[in-house]
Amino acid sequence: MDRLLSLFGVISLFAFLIYRWYRKHFDFWKHHPVVPSVQGRIFGGNLNEILTLKTNFSFHVKTIYDNEQFSNEAAVGIYALRPALLLRDPELIKSILIRDFNCFANRYGRSDPHADPIGNKSLFFARYNSWREWRLKLSPIFTSGKMKQMYPLIQQVGENLEEYLHKTGECFVCECKQLAILFTIDSIATTVFGVATNSLKNSSSQAITQQIRQLVLFNLRRALNFFVVFMAPNLNWLFRPSIFFRETVEFFKTHTTQNVEERIRSPIRRPDMIELVTKLRHEVVEKGGDIKEFMEFIVAQTVTFFSGGTETSSTTIANVLFELAKNPHIQQRLRQELLDAFSRGNGSISYEDLSELEYLSMVVDETLRMYPVFPLIERQYLNPKKEVSEGYSLRPFYDFEIPNGMPVYISVYGLHYDEKYWTDPRKFDPERFSPENKANLNPMIYLPFGGGPRNCIGARMGLIQVKTCIAYILKNHRIEICSETNLQTKFNPKAFVLQVEGGINLEIVKDELYNRSVTKLE
Secondary structure, eight states: OHHHHHHHHHHHHHHHHHHHHHHHHHTTTTSOTTSOBOOSSGGGGTHHHHHTTSSOHHHHHHHHHHOGGGTTOSEEEEESSSEEEEEOOHHHHHIIIIITGGGSOBOSOOOOTTTOHHHHHSTTTOOHHHHHHHHHHHGGGGSHHHHHHHHHHHHHHHHHHHHHHHHHOSEEEEEHHHHHHHHHHHHHIIIIIOOOOOTTTOTTSOHHHHHHHHHTOOOHHHHHHHHHHHHOGGGHHHHOOOSSOHHHHHHHHHHHHHHHHHHHHOSOOOSSHHHHHHHHHHHHHHTTOOHHHHHHHHHHHHHHHHHHHHHHHHHHHHHHHHHHHHOHHHHHHHHHHHHHHHHHTTTOOOHHHHHHOHHHHHHHHHHHHHSOSSOEEEEEOOOSSTTOOOOEEOTTTOSOEEOTTOEEEEEHHHHHTOTTTSSSTTSOOGGGGSHHHHHTOOGGGOOBTBOSTTSOTTHHHHHHHHHHHHHHHHTTEEEEOOTTOOOSOOBOTTSSSOOBTTOOEEEEEETTOOSOOOEEOO
């Protein structure tokens, strides 16, 4: 009897604590009515749909952003397992991402340092001090000058893609993201890892190709891990989520270390990330630093570049091809620009030419507006003066201070479709990004690579990959809608990035081909 009473007491206390926690968090905006807010339950009652992957938090936030009730508001109070703030006004967004970056230098999401040490050390999740140190060290590899040196490596992959398409057939149907993944695996492997994977020649020939595919695999387990990492990082100690699979991490640990050691012994110099790593390693040795810790950080960035770079670039390439197939007049104009460039280069495109292809840039920019790969930006307010607990003032917008620790969100997806900033936002119109129009564009309403100091470090490389791939596909082929193309665009709620559900099946046709027999690309 005493044991039952004790158990009842523990359960009652636990229930009371949960109730207190719930009231404290989910009555927050009721007590701060100066900020317009979404009242109600966790995620506005959408928790079940989010956990069952019928929707995701990015889609939910866009729904709030689009609500006419908040159309003239600078910010909206929301609930995401705790009180949070959704930013809507470009000037307020600029303050958070740029002007007061020191107050919002960290992401709210974070990986568990024990269960996922590699994810925790990546630039994406690293806390400010670590992030700043490694961002400075790795930035030299992504400069325009370094990209120019690397470009021949990516160009070679483009030529391999051209050969692959030529051998595949006169006319065939393929799932465009799978084709793009082969290209991005090869281009990232040669520029980051310093190896030739030759996925376009044999997609299953190399272990590294299979491991990279594991990095972009998205299943229920990984979705739940991402949910904890991004939405409930304070519960990392309980659920111990891991962004990357252990087997894949071990593979990259082994091969990154081997590649660095081989490069140190080799007289060969290559303009890739491994070359920079060998120089950084030499500096660590000279200063008596911890080589093991250094290599853990390098492995973390290698895995992140492969994972993020493959997924984002391949998704964008597929989306570009999708829009070109739906808009043949745009495709024809782009092909003419590309064919002129190939003619000037005797069958190839120089780095300078690629950088100056105006219409190609317009097409890619508009694709990234309609399909922002990362549809949500998240930050956390942390007072840089640790001994002071004062909040961040939202004046002149609202007489309210963001409390220390509160997450803030920016719906890139919402901004990119806001009719206040874009005429007919659901129409694919590259002219929005003509030099004249781009000069008048508020950069805070177009954030495909994030914004401020913590934007995507690999944006320049990603754009080069996308443009090179598109150029070599369109060089001798046109892209068409076919019977297997689903024109009803619906985004996949199970995916971490914004991608079309069900894949993008298109027909790739060699020039001036009329009597076509269609074969299926496996």
